[in-house]
Amino acid sequence: MPEGSIHTHELAASKCLPSLSDAVAATGLKDGATISFHHHLRNGDAVINTVVNMLAEAGLRDLHLAVTSLFPVHAPLVEHIRSGVIGRISASFISGPVGEAISRGALAEPVTLRSHGGRARAIDTGEMPIDVAFVAAPAADELGNLSGRTGRAPCGTLGYPMVDVERAAHVVAVTDTLVPFPAQPIDIPQNKVDFVAVIPSIGDPGGIASGATNPATDALSLGIARNTAAVIAASGLLEDGFAFQTGAGGISLATAAAVGREMRARGIVGSFACGGITGFHVEMLEAGLFRALMDVQCFDLAAVASYSRNANHMAMSAAAYAGPHIGGAVVDRLSAVVLGAAEVDLDFNVNVTTRAGGVLIGGSGGHADAAQGARLTLITTRLTAAGFPKIVPHVTTLTTPGRSVDVVVTEAGLAINPARRDLSDRLAKAGLPILTIEDLAAKAQAAATKSVPPRVQGRIVAHSEYRDGTIIDDIHCVDEV
Amino acid sequence: MPEGSIHTHELAASKCLPSLSDAVAATGLKDGATISFHHHLRNGDAVINTVVNMLAEAGLRDLHLAVTSLFPVHAPLVEHIRSGVIGRISASFISGPVGEAISRGALAEPVTLRSHGGRARAIDTGEMPIDVAFVAAPAADELGNLSGRTGRAPCGTLGYPMVDVERAAHVVAVTDTLVPFPAQPIDIPQNKVDFVAVIPSIGDPGGIASGATNPATDALSLGIARNTAAVIAASGLLEDGFAFQTGAGGISLATAAAVGREMRARGIVGSFACGGITGFHVEMLEAGLFRALMDVQCFDLAAVASYSRNANHMAMSAAAYAGPHIGGAVVDRLSAVVLGAAEVDLDFNVNVTTRAGGVLIGGSGGHADAAQGARLTLITTRLTAAGFPKIVPHVTTLTTPGRSVDVVVTEAGLAINPARRDLSDRLAKAGLPILTIEDLAAKAQAAATKSVPPRVQGRIVAHSEYRDGTIIDDIHCVDEV
Numbered sequence: 021m022p023e024g025s026i027h028t029h030e031l032a033a034s035k036c037l038p039s040l041s042d043a044v045a046a047t048g049l050k051d052g053a054t055i056s057f058h059h060h061l062r063n064g065d066a067v068i069n070t071v072v073n074m075l076a077e078a079g080l081r082d083l084h085l086a087v088t089s090l091f092p093v094h095a096p097l098v099e100h101i102r103s104g105v106i107g108r109i110s111a112s113f114i115s116g117p118v119g120e121a122i123s124r125g126a127l128a129e130p131v132t133l134r135s136h137g138g139r140a141r142a143i144d145t146g147e148m149p150i151d152v153a154f155v156a157a158p159a160a161d162e163l164g165n166l167s168g169r170t171g172r173a174p175c176g177t178l179g180y181p182m183v184d185v186e187r188a189a190h191v192v193a194v195t196d197t198l199v200p201f202p203a204q205p206i207d208i209p210q211n212k213v214d215f216v217a218v219i220p221s222i223g224d225p226g227g228i229a230s231g232a233t234n235p236a237t238d239a240l241s242l243g244i245a246r247n248t249a250a251v252i253a254a255s256g257l258l259e260d261g262f263a264f265q266t267g268a269g270g271i272s273l274a275t276a277a278a279v280g281r282e283m284r285a286r287g288i289v290g291s292f293a294c295g296g297i298t299g300f301h302v303e304m305l306e307a308g309l310f311r312a313l314m315d316v317q318c319f320d321l322a323a324v325a326s327y328s329r330n331a332n333h334m335a336m337s338a339a340a341y342a343g344p345h346i347g348g349a350v351v352d353r354l355s356a357v358v359l360g361a362a363e364v365d366l367d368f369n370v371n372v373t374t375r376a377g378g379v380l381i382g383g384s385g386g387h388a389d390a391a392q393g394a395r396l397t398l399i400t401t402r403l404t405a406a407g408f409p410k411i412v413p414h415v416t417t418l419t420t421p422g423r424s425v426d427v428v429v430t431e432a433g434l435a436i437n438p439a440r441r442d443l444s445d446r447l448a449k450a451g452l453p454i455l456t457i458e459d460l461a462a463k464a465q466a467a468a469t470k471s472v473p474p475r476v477q478g479r480i481v482a483h484s485e486y487r488d489g490t491i492i493d494d495i496h497c498v499d500e501v
Numbered sequence: 502m503p504e505g506s507i508h509t510h511e512l513a514a515s516k517c518l519p520s521l522s523d524a525v526a527a528t529g530l531k532d533g534a535t536i537s538f539h540h541h542l543r544n545g546d547a548v549i550n551t552v553v554n555m556l557a558e559a560g561l562r563d564l565h566l567a568v569t570s571l572f573p574v575h576a577p578l579v580e581h582i583r584s585g586v587i588g589r590i591s592a593s594f595i596s597g598p599v600g601e602a603i604s605r606g607a608l609a610e611p612v613t614l615r616s617h618g619g620r621a622r623a624i625d626t627g628e629m630p631i632d633v634a635f636v637a638a639p640a641a642d643e644l645g646n647l648s649g650r651t652g653r654a655p656c657g658t659l660g661y662p663m664v665d666v667e668r669a670a671h672v673v674a675v676t677d678t679l680v681p682f683p684a685q686p687i688d689i690p691q692n693k694v695d696f697v698a699v700i701p702s703i704g705d706p707g708g709i710a711s712g713a714t715n716p717a718t719d720a721l722s723l724g725i726a727r728n729t730a731a732v733i734a735a736s737g738l739l740e741d742g743f744a745f746q747t748g749a750g751g752i753s754l755a756t757a758a759a760v761g762r763e764m765r766a767r768g769i770v771g772s773f774a775c776g777g778i779t780g781f782h783v784e785m786l787e788a789g790l791f792r793a794l795m796d797v798q799c800f801d802l803a804a805v806a807s808y809s810r811n812a813n814h815m816a817m818s819a820a821a822y823a824g825p826h827i828g829g830a831v832v833d834r835l836s837a838v839v840l841g842a843a844e845v846d847l848d849f850n851v852n853v854t855t856r857a858g859g860v861l862i863g864g865s866g867g868h869a870d871a872a873q874g875a876r877l878t879l880i881t882t883r884l885t886a887a888g889f890p891k892i893v894p895h896v897t898t899l900t901t902p903g904r905s906v907d908v909v910v911t912e913a914g915l916a917i918n919p920a921r922r923d924l925s926d927r928l929a930k931a932g933l934p935i936l937t938i939e940d941l942a943a944k945a946q947a948a949a950t951k952s953v954p955p956r957v958q959g960r961i962v963a964h965s966e967y968r969d970g971t972i973i974d975d976i977h978c979v980d981e982v
Binding site: 209 | 514515516643644645667681682683685686687690691692695742744772773792793795809810812813815817818820821824827828829830831833834
């Protein structure tokens with residue numbers, strides 16, 4: 021209803037426009053504009069492809085795609101990159117065909133890769149202004165209240181777009197489930213949303229759980245998990261108020277299981293677990309091992325269900341989770357974090373951005389954020405992958421600096437960052453299999469069947485930004501097209 | 502933790518400063534600055550007095566006090582007005598000694614009175630920049646997560662400061678209950694708060710329920726309530742999806758009770774009830790009469806408890822509730838609202854700002870917002886109060902324009918705004934006691950024992966702003982000091 025209008029005695033004008041293209045037209049989107057998207061639907065997302073297809077049909081060019089993450093499902097974007105509809109990309113994680121295409125030079129302008137916290141900082145500070153934020157909404161009402169907890173593809177919290185909707189010049193909610201006012205429960209409120217567009221499907225809820233969300237069961241993984249948990253147990257940090265983040269991979273969850281057993285044995289109640297949340301974390305909450313879950317993104321439907329029913333399972337925005345600009349983020353209260361690696365080098369630097377050979381396969385996500393914030397940062401990794409050594413002299417791409425990394429745990433033993441002499445003493449007393457990082461690198465080299473290819477020297481196709489916006493590495497073109 | 506700092510292996514620096522004055526010093530507050538406060542603790546609030554006392558001791562002058570509401574408990578502010586510590590006031594509602602002092606000319610500069618939605622608009626659009634928002638927080642953790650649902654003075658939702666914290670240059674949370682990280686459940690997240698100050702008491706939770714929050718039981722009130730409910734029943738709006746706002750006064754709640762009985766009899770499920778929420782509204786939610794409560798402010802502890810346990814009892818910000826600038830607020834989806842009046846005039850204009858004689862006793866709060874938004878706006882009032890007529894030729898102060906008012910219900914019958922001919926037909930068919938507004942004014946005049954004093958002509962002490970920022974009336978000095 022326009023300001024100062026007379027009493028209409030009618031329902032307020034709806035924000036729901038007849039079509040997605042009407043909604044886009046209403047925003048006045050132009051060539052070269054920055055459009056943002058979130059990845060809560062992960063490899064099940066249909067919204068990015070649908071919107072970019074529509075923009076391509078509308079003749080828009082040179083758009084800046086400011087996404088949180090891209091997955092294999094976003095393969096159709098490669099064609100829009102080649103045709104010039106997409107002229108620039110900023111992201112926190114890019115896997116699948118789009119990463120491959122970027123690595124092969126499909127985009128003239130280098131991609132900017134930021135951590136989740138770095139992206140929130142760039143948006144909040146105005147470094148990356150957003151013209152239109154498109155928010156995939158599992159349910160929405162006509163005035164733009166959005167719920168992640170209901171609808172046909174419920175994804176739970178909407179922690180990533182919570183940042184975008186506060187700063188974007190225009191916000192378009194894209195849903196396949198228009199519900200009567202008010203949507204409930206509300207995850208993003210109506211005053212943050214300008215337009216609502218209904219499309220046939222926002223995606224496949226089965227795609228949310230795109231990685232493993234069960235603890236590993238193979239002996240090698242369990243060995244790594246057992247040692248990782250033992251490091252935490254011996255670190256002096258496993259006491260009441262313990263705060264923990266793990267990934268959703270098998271080793272991470274097996275580590276969490278072992279830590280949980282130790283917490284139970286010691287009668288410890290942790291404060292919170294955070295990050296991407298799985299049903300496994302929900303079980304730990306419900307078992308009383310943690311007081312709260314801080315959830316930027318649900319990784320499976322068990323987490324979605326818990327978030328819907330349990331007030332101690334709390335949503336957080338990417339800014340609150342990991343922002344380096346807010347005077348203290350959730351990651352800054354972590355006791356311990358367990359993270360993975362594509363490569364670790366002799367300075368404890370970690371690469372989760374490119375695979376051996378330099379092709380873009382990921383990016384920081386929350387890796388650099390949690391690593392810097394946590395009091396104890398553990399990297400779990402096998403010695404080799406696909407025949408390549410994973411403990412190497414120099415990482416191919418720097419994602420997380422070694423100064424944020426305390427311990428690297430492999431199946432052959434663990435290495436402690438020399439800067440953590442205090443930790444060395446504790447872990448030695450606990451009888452853990454401590455080696456040097458050079459030992460691990462040698463073992464990895466011995467176990468490998470292939471050599472790491474030399475760093476490629478093509479033109480720069482992406483910048484790896486640290487949380488604070490400094491460029492800490494570049495990704496080079498592997499094979500110019 | 503500063504950006505780009507090295508991995509500290511220590512807990513993040515707390516936002517909790519040793520004292521309130523340290524927190525204020527950290528904001529760099531200067532003479533003439535705008536400081537904002539909310540009124541969720543209503544007549545139990547101790548935070549405004551505590552902060553302003555401290556600022557006075559620190560020697561600050563000419564501050565702009567941008568509050569949502571002031572109550573009798575804020576009487577000590579009068580001295581700070583007289584001494585020049587407070588130089589300007591903006592508010593949505595002012596009752597008690599501060600209103601009296603303003604009316605007698607204590608402030609040189611006119612007060613700006615805005616509706617709840619108008620205040621949110623002024624903040625969101627930058628019309629009223631806030632230097633420091635002080636947020637009374639029933640519980641807070643060291644990183645600034647705030648909970649309204651726990652602590653010693655729980656007030657429930659924090660719908661008003663939700664607006665302030667998004668725009669203020671600095672945000673200081675003031676709490677008497679510092680809890681371990683993370684506070685839970687979180688009502689305002691840590692990324693919106695800069696500093697946390699702990700004081701001995703934020704107030705008396707008994708003061709939250711400062712008005713009646715039970716249905717009236719006297720015959721006269723019940724008569725008005727019965728007729729008001731009958732108007733709603735006959736209006737054609739009482740069907741599935743019915744959305745309803747009432748105040749928390751006895752007549753309003755008795756009306757809600759009668760409407761509830763009718764809904765039950767017809768088997769109707771409403772969409773939502775909104776506004777300040779009481780235990781009475783909670784009973785209606787739990788009885789299945791409404792799908793949801795949209796709660797900008799809990800009016801009693803039963804509402805606080807419901808908000809804590811029921812996901813369908815949802816918080817909303819003042820912007821979402823009533824903002825005229827967001828393309829459709831919650832009030833714009835109201836089927837019917839029942840509001841009170843200090844005076845109603847022959848043009849259906851309503852005054853809830855001054856009492857007979859012109860002294861400031863209130864202000865719009867959400868009155869003008871809900872009246873404009875709702876499809877059916879009902880004003881309930883007795884014919885007289887304290888011997889003065891309440892239906893008068895011209896309101897002393899215009900708060901809500903008559904074009905937003907549909908029906909005025911008194912104990913002597915009801916009057917329908919002539920612009921609502923459709924409604925006249927329906928209500929006449931229902932056999933309701935329909936009079937003209939002139940009839941009601943004559944009856945009020947006959948029942949009154951005192952005459953309305955002539956409008957005072959002293960200098961302007963306050964402006965009454967409409968939702969959109971236009972000044973629709975002035976309040977004049979009643980007795981220069």
